Amino acid sequence: MLAYLLRRIAYAVPIMLGVALVCFALVHLSPGDPLVSILPPDASAELQAQLTELYGFNRSYPEQFASWLWRALQGDLGTSIATGRPVIEEVLTAVTNTLRLAALATLIGFVFGGLFGFVAGYFRNSWLDKLASMLSVLGVSVPHYWLGMVMVIVFSSQLMWLPATGAGPGGSADWAWDWEHIQFMILPALTMSVIPMGIIARTVRALVADILDQEFIIGLRAKGLTHLGVFRHVVKNAAPTALAVMGLQLGYLLGGSILIETVFSWPGTGFLLNSAIFQRDLPLLQGTILVLALFFVVLNLLVDVVQTLLDPRIARA
Numbered sequence: 001m002l003a004y005l006l007r008r009i010a011y012a013v014p015i016m017l018g019v020a021l022v023c024f025a026l027v028h029l030s031p032g033d034p035l036v037s038i039l040p041p042d043a044s045a046e047l048q049a050q051l052t053e054l055y056g057f058n059r060s061y062p063e064q065f066a067s068w069l070w071r072a073l074q075g076d077l078g079t080s081i082a083t084g085r086p087v088i089e090e091v092l093t094a095v096t097n098t099l100r101l102a103a104l105a106t107l108i109g110f111v112f113g114g115l116f117g118f119v120a121g122y123f124r125n126s127w128l129d130k131l132a133s134m135l136s137v138l139g140v141s142v143p144h145y146w147l148g149m150v151m152v153i154v155f156s157s158q159l160m161w162l163p164a165t166g167a168g169p170g171g172s173a174d175w176a177w178d179w180e181h182i183q184f185m186i187l188p189a190l191t192m193s194v195i196p197m198g199i200i201a202r203t204v205r206a207l208v209a210d211i212l213d214q215e216f217i218i219g220l221r222a223k224g225l226t227h228l229g230v231f232r233h234v235v236k237n238a239a240p241t242a243l244a245v246m247g248l249q250l251g252y253l254l255g256g257s258i259l260i261e262t263v264f265s266w267p268g269t270g271f272l273l274n275s276a277i278f279q280r281d282l283p284l285l286q287g288t289i290l291v292l293a294l295f296f297v298v299l300n301l302l303v304d305v306v307q308t309l310l311d312p313r314i315a316r317a
Contacts, residue, residue: 005305008301008304008305009301012297012298012301015297016293016294016297019290019293019294019297020069020072020290020293021065023286023289023290023293024064024065024068024069024286025061068286072287072290075088076088077091077283077286077287077290077291078283078287079283080281080283080284081279081280081281081282081283081284082275082276082279082281082284083284087283087284087287087288088287090272090284090287090288091269091272091284091287091288091291093267094267094268094269094271094272094288095254095268095269095291095292095295097167097266097267097268097269098254098261098266098268098269098270099254100185101185101188101189101192101261101266101268102192102250102253102254104185104186104189104193105188105189105190105192105193105196105253106193106196106246106249106250106253108189108190108193108197109192109193109194109195109196109197109200109249109253110196110197110200110246110249112193112197112201113136113196113197113198113199113200113201113204114200114201114204114242116132116135116136116197116201116204116205117132117136117200117201117202117203117204117205117207117208117242118204118205118208118231118234118235118238119132120132120133120136120201120205120208121204121205121206121207121208121209121212121234122208122212122231122234124209124212129205132201132205133201133202133205135198135201136197136198136199136201136202136205137198137202138198139194139195139197139198139201140195140198140199140202141198142194144191144192144194144195144259144260145259145260145262145263147191147194148187148188148191148259148260148263148264149263151187151190151191152164152165152187152263152264155187156187162183162184162186162187163183163184163187164187164264165264165265165266166184166264166265166266167181167184167185167266167267168180168181168184169181184266187264188260188261188263188264188266191260191263191264192253192260196246196249196250196252196253199245199249200242200245200246200249203241203242203245204238204242207238207241207242208234208238211234211237211238212234216233217230217233217234243303243306244303246303247299247300247302247303248300248303250299254269254292254295254296254299258270258271258273258274261274262274269288269291269292272284272288273285273288273289276288
């Protein structure tokens with residue numbers, strides 16, 4: 001097990017370096033001058049040269065990448081061009097807010113997606129299977145940004161049950177685990193959970209249906225094992241693959257929530273990325289992308305380790 005863990009960590013290191021390189025290249029190859037957002041229209045050539053040197057844009061791309069990577073390894077992601085604050089502070093605040101939202105969306109999506117999938121797979125071709133399959137297909141097909149706007153119209157504008165935007169009363173960014181703040185999470189979390197719920201339900205349904213057709217299940221039933229006992233064996237065999245899909249979906253929730261967070265004005269990484277793109281804030285943009293990508297790599301590493309604990313055959317392979 002230790003050798004497998006060390007091997008997976010060794011595989012993750014070049015992936016992280018590759019992610020950092022791609023992140024830097026894509027951001028810097030995009031057109032436009034990042035200093036336009038802070039320079040006045042009548043800025044002198046001397047001021048432009050000073051700011052260009054200050055942010056290191058006068059150096060070659062390899063020099064900029066080496067300097068940025070070295071500082072990133074020390075926890076310094078630079079300074080935001082738009083706000084003047086350290087990028088690491090902006091990113092950590094946004095990541096914390098996104099993690100809160102993703103945690104609730106993950107709980108909703110995994111619980112209901114797994115439940116629908118197991119029920120649909122175990123009771124194949126029944127009305128439960130058809131209903132669960134229909135809901136999962138609907139969840140995957142509906143655009144989540146459109147669903148978010150519909151939920152705002154219905155539950156905030158018309159019924160006035162829940163707040164529409166923000167992360168706290170009065171636009172406050174301070175967080176507390178009480179109902180006054182949690183109610184701001186409900187609509188964006190429900191919207192975020194719909195797509196992973198549908199994907200997980202479809203995946204688990206296919207896994208369960210495939211396992212039920214295997215010979216060892218027929219043998220268990222021939223031995224007189226109860227439905228509950230057979231169900232436990234099905235869950236145990238489906239868990240590793242289902243866990244891998246759930247881990248990927250959690251990664252997508254952390255990095256792919258830009259539209260939902262923009263619709264609900266949730267101050268997370270998606271909202272931060274949107275602001276950085278429109279403001280052409282290169283340090284903030286590449287710092288946010290790097291942190292999200294590293295989260296995704298580490299999350300996949302953790303999923304691999306947990307999969308191995310559930311199914312030792314993976315490590316032997």
